[in-house]
Amino acid sequence: MSAIVIDEVSADGQVLECDLRPRGDVKRFFTGKPFEVDYDRSIEGVPEGVLAIPALAHVCPVAWANGADVYADEVDATFARALADVRDVLDSMYDFIEGGELYARRTIDPEPDARGESALLFTGGVDSTYSYVRHRDEEPILTSIRGWTITPDPADDGDWADLTERVSAFADERGLETAFLETNALSALDHAMLLAHYRHRVDGSWYSSVGHGLGLLGLCAPMAYARGVEDMYVAATHWEGIDLEWGSCPEIDDRVRWSGTRCHHDGYELTRQERIDAIADYVDSEAPTLELQTCNRRMDGNCGECEKCYRTAVGLRLSGLDPTARGYPFSHEEYDEIRRSLESGAWELGEDERYMWADIRDRARETEPTSAAERQFFEWLSTADLEALVSESASPLSHRLLRAGARNAPASVYDVAYPTWRTAKSTLERVRSR
Template sequence: MSTIVIDRITVRENTLECEIRPSADVARFFSGETFVTSYDRSIEDVPEGILAIPVLANVCPVAWANGADVYVDEVDASFARALEDVKASLLGMYDFLEGGTLYARRTIEPKPAAESIDGAESESALLFTGGVDSTCSYVRHRDEEPALVSIRGWTITPDRADDRKWDDLRNRVESFADERGLETAFVESNVLSALDHPMLLAHYKRHVDGAWYSSVGHGLGLLGLCAPMAYARGIGDLYVAATHWDGIDLEWGSRPDIDDNVRWSGTRCHHDAYELTRQERLDAIADYVESDAPSLELQTCNVRMDGNCGECEKCYRTAVGLRLSGLEPSRHGYAFVDRDYDEIRSALEGGEWVLGQDERHMWADIRDRVRETEPSSERERAFFEWLVAVDLDELVADARPPLSHRILRAGARNTPTRVYNGAYPTVKAVKMGLDRIRSVR
C-alpha cells in the first residue's frame, strides 16, 4: 500500500519544520529534504493541527495522484473536511488522480486566535504580488484594508540565486502597503524542493496544460502555507485572486471549486474576481488609477522582479491590455511604443513564446476588446486587424515546448528511482541550461 507519513512537526519561533516519509513506491516524488516554512512572526502558540496544514496542503495532491494514504498525528477538523472537498474537485478535473485517505490520530477544533496587529484586529488578507489579478483584488477589497501576503517558494525559489528577486518583491510590496497604511506578511517555504517537482513534471506533464504546481497544486498549496500565519494574526478571510474567469473551463490548480473550499478554524479562503475577465480587471485598475493612484505601477514580469522587462509575452500582453483600458503603459511600468506591436506579431507568428490554453484565452479576451476599440495609430490598427483575423488555436499549437524538454521528461518517467536520484543534479542542470538558452531567445 502506498503511504506518506508526516512526522516530527516542530516549531522554533517563526519556523516550521517536519519530515515527509513516503513509502518506496512514491519516494521518487520527494527529494528527502525536511519541509521548512518560515514566517515573519512567531507561530509558537499555533496548535499542531494548524501547523500540519502547510505540509498536508502540498503533499496530499501528490498522494491523490498515486492512490496513497497520508498519516499525521493531529489535524484541524475544518481543514480535514476541506481536503475532502478539494480532493473531490481535483478528481473530477483529472482522470489520472486516484484519490487516497487522510488518517489522523487526533482532529482538533481550536478556538480562533484573537491576536491583533498593532492594536487592530486584522479581518482579512490577500495573496499579493502587484500583478493585474492581485492588484484588482486589492482594489475590490481596499475598504477592508487587507494584509498583503507574499510567498517565496513557487515563482521565486528559496535558492540563493533568487535572493535578489525576493528582496525586490518584498520592497515593492512593502512600498505599496506603506502608501496605503496596510500590514504585510511574508512566507518562505522550500515546498517545491521538498517535493521533487521535476519528477512530478516528468510523470504528469502529459496530463496537464501547465506544470504540476500550476495545474494541480498551487491553489490549495499556497493557501495552506498561510495557515499558521493566518491563525496567529486572527485573519478571518483570506483572498486569492483568480487567474481565469467564468466561462473558461480550464484544468487549473486554482479555481473557485478548489480555493473556496479551503478553510481551517477561524479562516475561510476565497477565490476572488472570477466574474471579471482579465481585461475587466484592468478596467477596475484603470478606474482606481483615475480616482486614487495616478502613479500606480504593475509588476507582472516573470523574468525579473525589479520592474518589467517589457519584452516577454506577459509584459507585452499586459501593456496592450493597459492601452485598451485607456492607460498609457509607460506610466504604469511598461516601456511600450507603437512599433512593439510588430514585435508581438512576429513573436506570436514565429512561435517564440511557449503558449498554452491559458494564454490563448488571455489573447482572445484582448481580441474581444479590440473589436470595440478605435485604434490610435496605423501600427495599432494593423495589429488589431491581424489579431481579429488570426487563428489563436494555431498559434498555441505551434508554440510547443522544445523536443529536448520532452525527452528529459520521458527519460525521468522511465528511470528507476535509485538511478534517477544519482543523476538528478545533472538532469536538473541540463534542463535549467536549456531554459536559460530559450529565455535568451
C-alpha cells in the same frame, strides 16, 4: 502499500518544520529534506493541528495521485473536511487521482482569536492588484510567498528583495500590514520528478496544474491563525468560460478552510481585461502613480519585451492607461514586434495565453485605434488564428520525448537526465528572448 507520514511538527519562533516520511512508490516524489516555512513573526502558540496544514496541503495531492494514505498526529478538523472536498474536485478534473485517506491520532476544533482581519496573496500584478482594489475597504494583510516562482535558492535573493521592497512600499502608502513567508515546499517535494511524471497529463507543471491553490493557501494557515484572519483571498488567474484544469480555481480555493478562516477565489467573474478596467478606475480616482509588476524575466521592474509585458501593455492601452506610466516601456512601433513574435513562435505559449490574447482581441474590436500601427495590429489580431499560434509555439518534440522517457526512469537516471533537459530548455528560452 504507499503512505506518507507527517512527523515531528514544531514551531520555533517564526520557523515551522516537520519531517516527511514517504513509503512505497510515492517515495520517488520526495527528496528527504524536512519541510520548512519561515514566517515574519512568531507562530508559537498555534496548535499543532494548524501547524500541520502547510505540509498536508502540499503532500496530500501527491498522495492522492498515488493512492497513498497520509498520517499525522494532530489535524485541524475543519481542514481535514476541506481536504476531502478538494480531493473530490481534483478527482473530477484528473484521471490520475487514485484516492487516499488522511488518518490522524486526534483532530481538534480550536477557537482562534477572531479579529475580523482579511489577507490577500499579493504580487503587485494585474490579478492581485485588482483583488486589492476590490477589497481595499477591508485593509487586507498583503501576503507574499517565496518558494514557487521565486525559489529559496540564494540566486533568487535579489528577486525576493525586490518583491518585498515593492510590496512593502505599496502597503506603506496605504497603511496596510504585510506578511512574508519563505518555504522549501517545492524542494522537500521532488518537483522535477513530479513534472517528469505528470507533465504529459496536465497543461503546465504539477504545481500550477494541480497543487498551487491548496498549497499556497495552506502555507498561510499558521499566519492566519496567529493574526486573526477570517477571510483569505487568492486572486483568480482565469475567468468564467475558460475550460482549463488549473490548480487554483473556485472549485478548489473556495473549499479550502481551517478553524477561524475561509478562503476565497477572487475575481473569477471578470476577464483579465475587465480587471484592468477596474484598476484604471482606481488609478483615475485614487492612485495616479500606481505601477504594476508582471514581468516574466525580472522582479525589479518590467523588461517591456517579454510576452507578458507586451500583453499587459496592450491591455493597459485598451483600458485607457498609458503603459509607460504604469511601468511598461512601450511605443506603438512595438505592435509590429508583437505580431512578429506571435507569428514566428518566438514565445512559448500555452492555452492560458490563447485565452488572454482572445480577451484582448474582443476588446480591440470595440476600441478605436489611435495610430496607424495600432490599427494594423488590431486588424491582424481580429482575424489571427490564436489556436494555431499557440500550437506552433509549443515545446520542441525532442524536449517532450526526453521528459516522457524520464517519467519511468529510476531516480538516479532521472537526476542526470533532467538537468540536461533543463539546460537545453533554458538555452532555447534565451535564444527566443533575443
